[in-house]
Amino acid sequence: MPRSTIALLLSAILALPAGADERQVNTLAEATSPAQASYDYAQTVRNEVRASLKENPDRPSLEQAAQRLDQLAAWLDTPLPRELGTGSRPLYFRGVDVQRDLAAIHVRLGNTGKALDALETMQRYAWLGEAGAMVLGDGAFAPLRGEPRFQAILQITSTPSRMLKDFGADSPYRERLSVEERIAGLTQFWSDAREYFVHFDNAPQLDWNKTYLEFLPKVMAAETTFDYYRVLMQLAPLLRDGHTNIFAPQELQERFYARPPIVTELVGDTVMVIAVNSTALAGRLKVGDELVAVDGVPVKRHAEEKVAPFVSSSTPQDHALRTYSYQLLSGDAAEPVRLTLRDSAGRLREESVARGPQDLSKYEKFGFRMLAGDVAYLSLDHFDSDEGVKAFTKALPQIMRAKGLVIDVRRNGGGSTAHGERILEHLTRQAIPRAMSFMRGASIVAGHQARLVAWEPVARSAPAHSSDGDVYEGPVAVLTGAATFSAAEDFVLAFNALERGATIGATTGGSTGQPMNIRLPGGGWGRICIKRDLLPDGGTFVGRGLKPDIEAGPTVQSIRKGGDPVLERALAHLKGLR
Template sequence: MQRTVIAIALAVATSLGHAAALPPTDANASSSLQYAQALRAEAEPLSGPGAKPEDVQRAVALYQQALDYLATPAAREQAFGDKSLIAEQVNLEYSQASAHVKLGNKQAALAALERLANLAWKPSIERALAHEGLAALRDEPRFRALQAAMMLPERLYNASAIATPWKPVLTTEEKVAGLSLFWAEARRNFVYFDHVPQLQWDQVYMDYLAQVIAAPTTEDYYRVMMTLAPLLHDAHTNIIAPQQLAQVFYATAPVSTALIEDKVIVLQVGKADLAARIRRGDEVVSIDGVPVRQYGRERVAPLVSANTQRDRDARTFNDQLFAGDATRPVVVGLRAPDGAERTETVARSGPVTAPPAAGLTLLDGGIAYIALDQFGDDSAVKAFEAALPHILAAKGLVIDVRRNGGGNGSYGLQVLAHLTRAPIRFMDSMTRNDNVFARAQGSPIIDWSRSGYEHKHAQKQVFDGPVAVLTSVRTLSAAEDFTAMFRIMKRGIVVGETTGGSTGQPLGFYLPGGGWARICVKRDVYADGSTFVGQGIAPDVEVPQTVADLRAGRDLALERAAAALRHLKTRGGEVASPPLR
């Protein structure tokens, strides 16, 4: 099972046949990989348990034949841009080393493993080195050095000396190390510096050094550090205070609000006794005696990480507006719909608990409606699939992701797979590939590793009717990926408001005193290179929410989507619609 261990460790899917391997006649990465894999498939049975020495010798020759082929100029050129070919070299060197051990050729085995180490350092390979087939090498200094090399990624990036546990006062060294760790990880891996072109990241570091050194307590330290990440203008880049400080920084009132038509409006009140004093539709005009827009701008926005101003406003005047010390109630100035003003003192006694999505609703005209409020787990997928019998019988479908802040994009993909029989194209993913050699030569370059993916596993039950997706500024991350793929599929229309404009993969790591941070290390783009990050996905039919509609309990976006679907027609799996105003 040695081949399986290494292949899994490198996340390389292999499909090995046992026909006689012939050198490829066309020079491309796929044919080169298939040839090398076929030679390995032919060799492995020859070097299995109980193999005769002459068979093992034959296996060694086959492994070497594959390695020699991959060393040819044409194959080497392909390998520079294809990780699967490099991974296959790792598999071959490992298998050849195991065969050499069977023959008692320790030096040849160690040489093969050292060549492997020049291809990749990976802890999972170190675990493969512990296989009993290599037991004869365990006391060799060269082998122990190889094991240590494979563990270098974990040793380099674990940062255990910096990520110290909670204590109320940090040392100067810890405070500086935490700042340095975040600054260095962002400098090397953050993918959206082009969104903040005027930001001088080195100068930011110098400016913050004096501030963190002067912070007398861990609480003061994080009060400074939490203003650092927002400078990068990315919602997937944050610094979070230790759990022991949660009630100091993150306690909130059981009132949810939203910025609608430039007014902060109460959406929901989470406690019955409070609901008798504060009502849905009330306008928040001040907090602790400070006008609400000024309060949000000065006291909340500096702590908000966001990619767009619309998203920053939404987070400021909804998610984080009442955040603060649990021991300090907040004084809220309110204006009723009739214009009467009053103040209410509200304890920071917990957030509003969002009610669960109601499941499927059937609207007039045979239109099915379902809200998918999060992709943090598979509950949205289960709800959608439970509703499928009714959806398949419907004349149209509205999927509401207006309150979906994201999660795991695979859950959204599972839903989309019920809307088409064609492959679903993901956005392309890009990570930084800083060319340090060019930098050493005086010509610094940051280029990109780019990959794309198509989901080709269709669901058995597919809805072919017209579809509309409802979006808002609260549609974020995996929900925006969902909306983007829906757009790429040309499967229907998007109705509502422009999305928040933030997606990506964050890298998480711990900070001194039990804090935590994350930095966005992946950017997603359409096939033509354009993106919605920093802009949002604009709807086909724009229906902004109004204060009047909210107070009247009217959902105009849903009404417009349902009305549009009654007139839509499907053509060849795509949806065409008349002009909509």
């Protein structure tokens, strides 16, 4: 640790308020940075205060809790934590939390004046807008609602809801939007990206100002809301980020996003049908059919002209997946799509296929099974919920007895990183590594001539540790592909950093982060990636993807034979480790 960091840590430790125990000091000294140390300390005190007030505390307990929070608030307002807070948003906002906690305790004590003082002090840190309205609408502050000072606090808190409100917030769907609304929607997305987007470096040739001027006459000329969104949805892809998109209103979903119940994929240089998810179509379309043309247009030209302009993607592999799998056949539900197909014998035919729901699935989500050689296999198809964690936990007794484990995240499009960590906790006794995360700080005008972008670290919570329960210590292989995305990539990067086993398959999608949602005129919405993630060692993977240790993938022949070369390669790898 650099001497300057040690000096700051010592200063922070010396600045601890009276009553800090040895454990808190040790926690602070072991932290990776002074800002993180200060954040962790403030959270520890808050958690201890909350724990002390769980069961109908008496007045002395409430007064003691208020005293501890007063001390913490005073400490947060001393020069060192205040300075550290300028570069750490999570630490800075602990001031908001402490004043809110303090106000709630004073309400319980009947100290109306002190409660209002704390809420007014909270305004010095931030005007919280909708979040503040939710906080102050809590039942804890019901006794204050008749107070003029409290009403003034509510009014100030609501300021961001007025000054920063999305142009689309009060604009419901209509078949035609005014030209002012159309311009406002373009301006909203463009300006929010200009201020918050974190991956402009992945689109180095993009002139964002010029782009705005080019789109302005297009949105002005788009008379219907359908035409407007057809123009607007081509804006986000220019930023080259899979977490940055524009979506049409619900009322237009069936015109833009309806798909036939089949799955296609670019395999080498060939577009293949890899799944038919409809009973009615099963006799007409076959897995292994080659898709030659769409509506009479050669499939590659159709993809380039009709699909690619609407594809928001971070990497070439992400772009290919979205273009040839997710979006290739999207369109109006009322219009069937005409497919030109070539079967395994080389015979050409045409099929008219309706865009509509699927009624047949070819695989079991979160499927678990034991494979040859006593190898356990589990697919983790998403991290949107804890379904995968439950499936892993249910299978854990069998996994513990297995001679090898394959975890398949090839179809995992992400969700919550925490769900992946709960699985990794059963594969290691080490702390789970995490991505390094940053957000954009304020643009700085240097000498009134140059604008800078400062990166503000996002404080990370304490690392997850291995489970107190069973930990599988046998060989592990993780299967990856271009559809391994977002939180699934967080899972893979942690697995790699742990050096727990091999990854096998194809490079991941190369896109993770935290999007900010934007309401657009006519009921549409957009999102912009505002969190920049790096590998635990500082390396880059967004815009590149995580390469597997062993490359493997499907072929035209393997698809037609129903094989899985990636899984077969993983089994061979695990067998070779014995």
